[in-house]
Structure formats: C-alpha cells, structure tokens
Amino acid sequence: MDDIRVKICGLKRPEEVAAAAGAGVRYIGLVFFPRSPRAVSLGQARSLALEAPVGLAKVALVVDAEDALLDQIVETVPLDMLQLHGRESVERVVELRARYGLPVMKAVGVASEEDLPALQEYARVADQLLVDAKAPKGSVLPGGNGLSFDWRLLAGRRWPCPWMLAGGLTPDNVGQAIALTGARQVDVSSGVESAPGVKDLDKIAAFASAAAAAGTVDAVPRL
Numbered sequence: 016m017d018d019i020r021v022k023i024c025g026l027k028r029p030e031e032v033a034a035a036a037g038a039g040v041r042y043i044g045l046v047f048f049p050r051s052p053r054a055v056s057l058g059q060a061r062s063l064a065l066e067a068p069v070g071l072a073k074v075a076l077v078v079d080a081e082d083a084l085l086d087q088i089v090e091t092v093p094l095d096m097l098q099l100h101g102r103e104s105v106e107r108v109v110e111l112r113a114r115y116g117l118p119v120m121k122a123v124g125v126a127s128e129e130d131l132p133a134l135q136e137y138a139r140v141a142d143q144l145l146v147d148a149k150a151p152k153g154s155v156l157p158g159g160n161g162l163s164f165d166w167r168l169l170a171g172r173r174w175p176c177p178w179m180l181a182g183g184l185t186p187d188n189v190g191q192a193i194a195l196t197g198a199r200q201v202d203v204s205s206g207v208e209s210a211p212g213v214k215d216l217d218k219i220a221a222f223a224s225a226a227a228a229a230g231t232v233d234a235v236p237r238l
C-alpha cells in the first residue's frame with residue numbers, strides 16, 4: 016500500500032518549508048486569504064515556493080478568489096495545485112481548472128451526513144477533494160480553526176478522485192483519524208503550530224511520523 020501523504024498548510028517561514036521537506040511531507044499550503052494569521056504576500060509565497068525541493072508540491076489556498084487575484088498568484092508563484100476553500104460552485108471549479116491548467120482541490124465542510132452529497136458532486140469535476148470540518152456560523156475563517164468532525168461519518172465512503180482528510184488533526188489524533196476514515200492523505204494547519212500562524216518544527220516532524228506509522232497499519236475501523 017502507498018505511504019500516507021501529508022500536507023502542511025499555512026507555512027510562512029523558510030525553516031517551516033525545510034522542516035516539512037525533511038519530514039517527508041508531500042504538499043505545502045500557502046494561504047492567500049487576508050484574514051488568516053497564515054496569510055502570505057505574493058512575494059513571500061514566491062520565495063517559499065522557490066525554496067521547496069522537487070517533490071514537495073506547492074498548493075495555493077484561496078477563498079472565493081476573483082480571477083484578478085488568481086492571475087497574480089499563478090503568474091508570480093510556481094504552483095502545483097489550487098485549493099478552493101470557499102463557496103466555489105461546481106461550475107467555478109470547472110472554469111478554474113480550464114483557465115489555469117492546474118489541478119484543483121475543492122474543500123468541502125462536513126458536520127453531519129447532510130454534508131456528504133456535496134462531496135460526490137465536486138468529485139465529478141475536481142482533481143482532489145479536501146474533506147474538512149465545517150466552520151461554525153460566524154467564523155472568521157472557513158478553515159484552519161482546529162476543529163474536527165465525527166470521523167465515523169466517512170467510514171467506508173469513497174469518491175472517484177483522491178481525497179484528503181483535514182480539520183483539527185494533530186500528532187496525537189492523526190493515527191486514529193486515519194484508522195477510522197481510511198484516509199490516505201491528511202492535511203493539518205493549527206495542529207502543528209505553537210501560536211496562530213507560527214508552525215512548530217517539532218510538531219511538523221511528529222505529525223509526519225505519526226501519519227506514516229498509521230499508514231503501515233491496515234485500516235480497521237474501530238467504531
């Protein structure tokens with residue numbers, strides 16, 4: 016079975032990129048959402064992306080971004096994927112894939128069974144799904160809140176494209192999350208921070224190694 020792939024989201028400093036690469040992380044997320052404590056400027060994102068070694072995919076996270084901002088991001092930053100973390104429609108996913116020629120990962124917030132059909136809809140058009148906890152009403156951020164959802168909702172579910180599990184993951188709980196959901200890709204932001212927007216290099220390493228350890232165990236859901 017393939018290794019578990021880890022994405023660390025919201026990196027802002029070169030040493031965070033180096034720590035992620037050193038830990039065998041497969042994707043890094045660069046946040047282009049001004050209200051996030053993890054937001055980076057175009058220049059910062061470009062420098063971080065250029066420092067990423069081959070094999071470490073650079074993902075731009077945007078929230079209901081307009082074409083003008085996306086044009087700037089794509090022109091300035093060498094990227095491997097777009098992550099849409101807002102209310103982007105199925106049609107918008109199709110449009111952005113065609114416009115930029117980059118793989119698109121669509122985030123879908125999950126709180127209950129009712130949220131699951133949307134995953135099926137987006138799986139028809141997106142290259143990847145990001146299954147995240149639904150942000151509570153009134154949250155400043157649509158993600159990156161350190162909140163998880165009932166992972167048992169995903170037990171036995173599969174979609175016709177690759178997907179990542181996100182939402183409230185930490186080095187301590189990622190193993191259980193993988194066992195319950197069968198996820199082969201996991202994404203974390205606040206669970207590897209010492210303060211909002213400041214990644215903890217030891218926690219990055221601990222998260223990657225906990226995910227790798229869980230990936231070697233057959234996923235037997237413990238319900």
Ligand SMILES: O=C(O)c1ccccc1N[C@@H]1O[C@H](COP(=O)(O)O)[C@@H](O)[C@H]1O
Pocket residue numbers: 024025044046048051052053076078100147156157158159160161162181182183184202203204205206
């Ligand atoms: O990280 C952010 O600041 C952020 C802002 C806006 C949308 C999404 C954001 N982060 C994504 O949310 C998931 C879950 O975060 P957490 O691990 O619960 O803190 C994260 O993996 C990011 O992809």
